[in-house]
Amino acid sequence: MYTTATAFIDALVEQGIEYMFVNLGSDHPGLVEAIAKARAEGRPVPRVITCPNEMVALTIAHGFTQVTGRPQAVVIHVECGTQALAGAVHNAAKARIPVLIFAGSSPFTQDGELLGSRNEFIQWIQDVHDQRGLVRGYMRYDNEIRTGANVKQVVHRAMQFARTDPKGPVYLMAAREVLEASCEQVDIDIARWGPVSAPALGDRNARSIAGDIAKARRPLVVTSYLGRNPAAARQLASLCDRYGIGVVESVPSYVNVPHGHDCFLGSYWNDPRQNEALAEADLVLVIDSDVPWIPAKNRPSAHARILHIDIDPLKEQMPLWYIEPHGAYRADAETALAEISEALSNLAIDQGLIGERRAHYARLSAKRRARLASEEAETGALTTARLMASVRTHLGNHAIVINEGITNYQPVFDHIAPNEPGTMFASGGGSLGYNGGAAIGAKLASPDATVVAISGDGTYMFTVPSSVHWIARRYDAPFLQIVLNNDGWNAPRHSALAVHPDGYASRAETLDLSFSPAPDYGGIAKAAGNAEPIMVDRESDLDEVMARAFAILRNERRSVLVEARLG
Numbered sequence: 001m002y003t004t005a006t007a008f009i010d011a012l013v014e015q016g017i018e019y020m021f022v023n024l025g026s027d028h029p030g031l032v033e034a035i036a037k038a039r040a041e042g043r044p045v046p047r048v049i050t051c052p053n054e055m056v057a058l059t060i061a062h063g064f065t066q067v068t069g070r071p072q073a074v075v076i077h078v079e080c081g082t083q084a085l086a087g088a089v090h091n092a093a094k095a096r097i098p099v100l101i102f103a104g105s106s107p108f109t110q111d112g113e114l115l116g117s118r119n120e121f122i123q124w125i126q127d128v129h130d131q132r133g134l135v136r137g138y139m140r141y142d143n144e145i146r147t148g149a150n151v152k153q154v155v156h157r158a159m160q161f162a163r164t165d166p167k168g169p170v171y172l173m174a175a176r177e178v179l180e181a182s183c184e185q186v187d188i189d190i191a192r193w194g195p196v197s198a199p200a201l202g203d204r205n206a207r208s209i210a211g212d213i214a215k216a217r218r219p220l221v222v223t224s225y226l227g228r229n230p231a232a233a234r235q236l237a238s239l240c241d242r243y244g245i246g247v248v249e250s251v252p253s254y255v256n257v258p259h260g261h262d263c264f265l266g267s268y269w270n271d272p273r274q275n276e277a278l279a280e281a282d283l284v285l286v287i288d289s290d291v292p293w294i295p296a297k298n299r300p301s302a303h304a305r306i307l308h309i310d311i312d313p314l315k316e317q318m319p320l321w322y323i324e325p326h327g328a329y330r331a332d333a334e335t336a337l338a339e340i341s342e343a344l345s346n347l348a349i350d351q352g353l354i355g356e357r358r359a360h361y362a363r364l365s366a367k368r369r370a371r372l373a374s375e376e377a378e379t380g381a382l383t384t385a386r387l388m389a390s391v392r393t394h395l396g397n398h399a400i401v402i403n404e405g406i407t408n409y410q411p412v413f414d415h416i417a418p419n420e421p422g423t424m425f426a427s428g429g430g431s432l433g434y435n436g437g438a439a440i441g442a443k444l445a446s447p448d449a450t451v452v453a454i455s456g457d458g459t460y461m462f463t464v465p466s467s468v469h470w471i472a473r474r475y476d477a478p479f480l481q482i483v484l485n486n487d488g489w490n491a492p493r494h495s496a497l498a499v500h501p502d503g504y505a506s507r508a509e510t511l512d513l514s515f516s517p518a519p520d521y522g523g524i525a526k527a528a529g530n531a532e533p534i535m536v537d538r539e540s541d542l543d544e545v546m547a548r549a550f551a552i553l554r555n556e557r558r559s560v561l562v563e564a565r566l567g
Helices: 004-014 029-041 054-068 078-094 148-163 176-180 203-215 230-243 276-280 333-345 351-377 384-395 406-416 435-445 457-462 465-474 491-499 521-529 542-555
Strands: 019-022 047-050 073-076 099-105 141-144 169-175 219-223 246-250 264-268 283-287 305-310 327-330 399-404 450-456 480-485 532-536 560-565
Touching (some): 047 465, 054 078, 054 465, 078 099, 078 169, 099 176, 203 283, 203 305, 219 276, 276 351, 384 480, 384 542, 435 465, 435 480, 480 521, 532 542
Parallel strands (some): 073 099, 141 169, 219 246, 219 283, 305 327, 399 450
């Protein structure tokens, strides 16, 4: 019998979805049967990854899609599983990660009227008024599958939303009776269900922007997530090199430009100081950035001309947002940069000015690199700079780094110093616990890559490490987890002291943020996933420790957890 559940699985295959990250429940008998039947008959079905925790399931999908650009599916259990996705939903939405989330729902009959009717007590308790409403504010699209007659069309429409900029998660649900019901098989021409084409600047806008770049003395690009498309990152590097345009990253979640590029001037996060390059810029071109600067701390000159190119220039999901640009354009970054480059090539530009710009930014870039090198050379305390410098020497040519360092975001980026797009990622959102699942997703996406996840000790606890390390072992997705142990949550301490620098909190013996006595982080990873626990502190030989960690990861194909006791 061909059922709605079978049609749903077929629709996923038509979408090219390779994985289903699942947390199954009493709402999924039809789906379980359809998967078993497809396997028995030799028909294609996405690979199923069992995830004991729903949030981890979605973070795995998040990491996989960041590495490949290909959306996957997450299957969870009624409204309980939907709520358990929690922070991972926030991250996927804010980072514009396309993913299909599917949840069952409680049966809508109770006397055996239909196959799948209620037969367990929990199905009354899990019946809620608006299951989709739990996540609607974060979804690009949500709907309920009510019949097998058009289940494929509903899935494909959902994925059109997910894949069309601004991309993001979509949510579908279906009751047991619907999934169990028989239906006619529908043939779909998937080529007619593609995403909407990305917008371009157009010749007039490209020429206008090119003209501003040509005459600016200190043109500067500010970006955060342009590197989600590696081709756009390469396009940006080429444009900056050719025309002497500086680049700073604000809260980067991707490698947007090579860190060794002479026009790369570093990044800023919550820095309580004015960025030099941003202050001196007379033209600021913001491309793909949600928070290009924090006005109370750091902003462009009042005399700077500001232009904004983004897939979402209005930031439609942010109630308070404005940067007051002189021009704003909805456009795909790669397309826009190609258009601007073409327009610049048709202009007569003062080569002396371009040479002076290049030399100026090269000096700033070299000064920055020298400062970072001096930080790495410091002895005594175990610092993030020293640790990351050691990690960098062992990464090799094919490595992926997942950065969730929180108060150490910036030094991790600075001292890993990635040069290749697609080799380093942050969540792009604001909910902690992304890095462990994302590391598994990255490893599944790129099995031959060396994957390293870096987090604070507080963030590590948010990852649900027991589930993460079990999944990594079960599905042969080992990674190196580095826990930066600074004894608890530093971010709330920084926030409190930034607002009340001379208040009671500044003088208090405790702010209730410490994790002392610390959990056995390595013990958790070993118990759950047979990971090798290693501890490093100020007395350790960093290169020896990291060489051992990477050798175990690569040669034994086992996860490793390095607890770094900073200070």
